[in-house]
Amino acid sequence: MRFFLLPVALLLSAAAACSSQPAETADRPELPAAQSQMAPATVRETFEQGQKGSYAEGDETLASGSWHFTEALIGSADQDHKRGKQAVRLRAQGRLRMNFDAPAGLRRIQVSAAAYGLDAASTWELWGSVDGGRTYRRMGQPVRTQGPRLVTTSFEGTTSTPLRLEIRKTDAGTARLNIDDVALSATPAPGSMVSTPGPVPPVSSRAGTSALPPAQTAQAEAIVTRRDENLALGNPSGATASLATPTNYLLVKPQYTLSYNAQRGTPTWVSWHLNRAWMGEAPRQDDFRPDPALPREFYQVTPRSYAGSGFDRGHNCPSADRTTDLDDNSATFLMTNMIPQAGHNNQRTWSGLEEWTRTQVAQGQEVYVVMGSYGKGGTGTAGPRTTLDNGRVTVPARVWKVLVILPEGSNDLQRIAAGQARVVAVDTPNDQEVSPDWSRYRVSVDAIEAATGLDLLSALPRTWQEQAEARVDTGVIR
Numbered sequence: 434m435r436f437f438l439l440p441v442a443l444l445l446s447a448a449a450a451c452s453s454q455p456a457e458t459a460d461r462p463e464l465p466a467a468q469s470q471m472a473p474a475t476v477r478e479t480f481e482q483g484q485k486g487s488y489a490e491g492d493e494t495l496a497s498g499s500w501h502f503t504e505a506l507i508g509s510a511d512q513d514h515k516r517g518k519q520a521v522r523l524r525a526q527g528r529l530r531m532n533f534d535a536p537a538g539l540r541r542i543q544v545s546a547a548a549y550g551l552d553a554a555s556t557w558e559l560w561g562s563v564d565g566g567r568t569y570r571r572m573g574q575p576v577r578t579q580g581p582r583l584v585t586t587s588f589e590g591t592t593s594t595p596l597r598l599e600i601r602k603t604d605a606g607t608a609r610l611n612i613d614d615v616a617l618s619a620t621p622a623p624g625s626m627v628s629t630p631g632p633v634p635p636v637s638s639r640a641g642t643s644a645l646p647p648a649q650t651a652q653a654e655a656i657v658t659r660r661d662e663n664l665a666l667g668n669p670s671g672a673t674a675s676l677a678t679p680t681n682y683l684l685v686k687p688q689y690t691l692s693y694n695a696q697r698g699t700p701t702w703v704s705w706h707l708n709r710a711w712m713g714e715a716p717r718q719d720d721f722r723p724d725p726a727l728p729r730e731f732y733q734v735t736p737r738s739y740a741g742s743g744f745d746r747g748h749n750c751p752s753a754d755r756t757t758d759l760d761d762n763s764a765t766f767l768m769t770n771m772i773p774q775a776g777h778n779n780q781r782t783w784s785g786l787e788e789w790t791r792t793q794v795a796q797g798q799e800v801y802v803v804m805g806s807y808g809k810g811g812t813g814t815a816g817p818r819t820t821l822d823n824g825r826v827t828v829p830a831r832v833w834k835v836l837v838i839l840p841e842g843s844n845d846l847q848r849i850a851a852g853q854a855r856v857v858a859v860d861t862p863n864d865q866e867v868s869p870d871w872s873r874y875r876v877s878v879d880a881i882e883a884a885t886g887l888d889l890l891s892a893l894p895r896t897w898q899e900q901a902e903a904r905v906d907t908g909v910i911r
Contacts, residue, residue, distance in 0.1 A: 483507040499532040512550030520613040534595035542588040549609035554579035667891030689750040698826035702805035703749035713757040724769040738822035743815025747774025781869040801837040811863035878902035
């Protein structure tokens with residue numbers, strides 16, 4: 434096992450293969466507790482003292498200190514796989530976070546996990562903060578846990594500062610996950626080899642790589658724990674998930690939030706948050722498909738709806754903005770995230786804007802994005818069209834985007850209102866004559882609101898909106 438010492442930060446990564454795919458935990462018998470080969474712990478939490486019986490978000494005082502639960506509870510049912518009488522149970526994209534710091538000098542973290550009951554496999558990640566919970570970054574690679582027996586995953590490394598942890602279940606399906614016996618140790622496990630690779634202990638599975646590329650080891654995330662963070666700057670149209678509003682139907686996904694117009698067969702707007710925590714190594718899935726979350730009463734747009742039209746299936750939330758895992762990337766290929774987009778607009782102008790945005794993120798910024806389209810009639814490679822699929826999909830005349838860019842951090846709304854953000858608004862024609870230089874199409878947010886009837890950035894103070902939304906960005910883009 435190799436160890437990496439960072440003087441003012443952390444690097445705890447599991448020491449094994451360099452695959453970017455989630456590691457599979459083995460379904461093998463669990464040894465008795467006395468033989469578990471877990472290191473003597475500086476901090477150990479067994480979840481035996483907690484009484485949190487619901488999935489409601491909240492704090493719980495346990496033996497080791499206070500922990501924050503999101504979509505998580507402490508279960509004691511027969512289906513909860515545990516060493517004692519209780520274990521944590523996570524559902525959806527649940528999270529379990531320490532509200533306190535473990536001391537500096539940690540060298541090993543161990544987490545035991547199993548699928549709840551007979552549920553399907555789940556993927557989870559270990560994240561750490563060295564600044565008291567203000568920012569987090571992922572440690573090692575995602576872990577895939579399957580089977581009903583607890584398996585311990587070990588993360589090796591060195592911290593020179595206090596550390597707090599967050600465990601994140603990353604897949605949003607119905608499968609639930611048990612977590613038990615979280616141990617943070619200042620010494621390696623008994624019998625482990627420190628200077629050279631050694632055998633994997635019988636009850637342990639190791640995730641990730643000891644040589645992560647710089648862009649990945651530097652991952653950070655603004656501490657936005659609200660589950661509606663993609664809509665943090667406001668609901669531009671007051672969309673709701675009601676069949677009574679088929680032209681303004683709200684769809685909330687872990688990766689983005691949108692208002693769907695069933696009469697146009699496209700989203701009116703899509704809103705998402707982007708920082709380095711969303712950017713990893715998951716490959717592009719290209720699995721364009723109907724959105725199963727749409728009500729049955731709505732027409733299901735399919736990839737065939739665009740066939741032979743001369744228009745791209747243009748993403749609103751881009752594939753490359755969601756690359757931490759396969760599920761996140763796959764979600765961007767739902768047809769509710771698509772518009773008929775002229776090839777030159779999509780592949781040149783819009784691609785350039787998306788790359789520029791990700792460059793800002795790579796340089797330490799975070800970005801709140803709202804994108805949409807309006808009007809009727811565009812020009813693709815096969816000429817002008819107003820609709821596709823026998824009139825069921827409207828071709829927009831204009832494609833727009835609003836970016837709110839600020840340094841990574843917390844209290845984003847307050848910082849934006851204090852003038853610490855840059856606002857960039859772009860409105861482009863949906864045709865083949867559009868310039869590749871997206872900066873030529875910068876406009877004010879007010880102009881987009883006037884064209885669309887939306888109320889953008891509505892979560893911010895009205896006085897800020899009146900000033901910031903009237904300005905056209907003229908900042909440097911290179």
